[in-house]
Amino acid sequence: MSTFKSGFVSIMGRPNVGKSTLLNAMLGEKIAIVSNKPQTTRINVQGILNRPDSQIVFIDTPGYHSARDSINKMMVQQAVDSVEMVDIILLMVQPDEKKDGREFKNLVEILKGVNCKVFLLINKVDNYSKEDTFKAAEKFFPELDFAEVVPLSALRDKNVDTLVELIEKHLPEGEQMFDREEITTLPEKLLISEYIREQVFERLREEIPYNVMVETEKVEDVSEDRMEISASIIVNRESHKGMVIGKQGSMLKEIGTSARKNLEHFFGVKIHLQLWVKVRGDWQSNSEYLRIQGLSE
The missing domain is CATH 3.30.300.20 (K homology (KH) domain)
Structure with missing residues (x-):
């Protein structure tokens, strides 16, 4: 008899790195809005992926950035708060992202204190050479104790299925939390x-x-x-x-x-x-x- 697994997975990263696109790709349904402008996502969007032996609740967080006004500070705080309740964090970057930028360094500092597994996702690899992707993995991997490193293209659906399999592998055993007909908790x-x-x-x-x-x-x-x-x-x-x-x-x-x-x-x-x-x-x-x-x- 197979073991049922369930848990919460947060998708984090800087603005416009592809978090909402990835959520929609994993669910096979559009529940998170997407645009080419940064900071489109204002709230933590929860999407539910039901598989035969698991239920994965994804949290698409607002892009982590240096917020100045009150609404942007609330957006960033939502992203930070999400780390307290999840089993896995997906830290999404793209190959040309700088690891010494202030926003990325602050995000890494936050994730150093978490008690869950963290995956490194290198997104938009379809726009870069294999060599660039490999160099990105070498660049970012020492920053945290990553459980998995996954190069992918959320837009082209490349390696998305592999990512879901790895998430399921690392999830804890647990019961179904939501009705299997639900795909989002958004009102x-x-x-x-x-x-x-x-x-x-x-x-x-x-x-x-x-x-x-x-x-x-x-x-x-x-x-x-x-x-x-x-x-x-x-x-x-x-x-x-x-x-x-x-x-x-x-x-x-x-x-x-x-x-x-x-x-x-x-x-x-x-x-x-x-x-x-x-x-x-x-x-x-x-x-x-x-x-x-x-x-x-």
């Missing part, structure tokens, strides 16, 4: 908000995406194959409102169309999505808005 409204916010990151430039939050106001199952969703994109300046809406509503329409298609794929039903844009100059210091985003209790 439905927060998941919808994240899908919409992803499209804001994809389409708007400079500082605007970092000053935007999304509040899902209504989710209604009107039939077995149709949902109605209403949500507000909240900005902190009147000038940003016009940019989000776009000329004759063109930008808002693009955001809504792409978000709707992704949500229909995830939920497997037709969706009617209504989007509004509101100005709330103090949202980043408003505890209620931070709670809506999962950044405070």
Whole structure:
């Protein structure tokens, strides 16, 4: 009789290294939003991978960076807090990352004090030569007592299955923690908000995406194959409102169309999505808005 294993696995690293892409690749389902801008992930996203002999709960953390404002400090603290509750930590780097950078050195110092196993993941190897990848392994390996070193490409799904097998190998014996039909612990409204916010990151430039939050106001199952969703994109300046809406509503329409298609794929039903844009100059210091985003209790 095979032994059942279960546990929590945290994915950590600097911004834009590919953590959310890896989570989605391991789950075979998109639950973490992805963009080419750093600091897209604001909260610890939990994804659940159910296998015949194991249940692995992944935590996709915000990128570890030198935070200056309050919301970014909360994001970094979420990443740090995740190390207290996990069985395995996946430290993700890319071959050209510098090991003597301040942010990476601070992250290594945090991980030196953990009581769990740490894997070194060298991501984006499809963009580098084998020699570069080997040199990266030599460079980073002495930094910590790594249980495994895995070169991979989360985007190209290279060595992702190998990584999952290694994670299962190192997990402790344990019971199933969540229903096998579940793939995420994110509340439905927060998941919808994240899908919409992803499209804001994809389409708007400079500082605007970092000053935007999304509040899902209504989710209604009107039939077995149709949902109605209403949500507000909240900005902190009147000038940003016009940019989000776009000329004759063109930008808002693009955001809504792409978000709707992704949500229909995830939920497997037709969706009617209504989007509004509101100005709330103090949202980043408003505890209620931070709670809506999962950044405070």
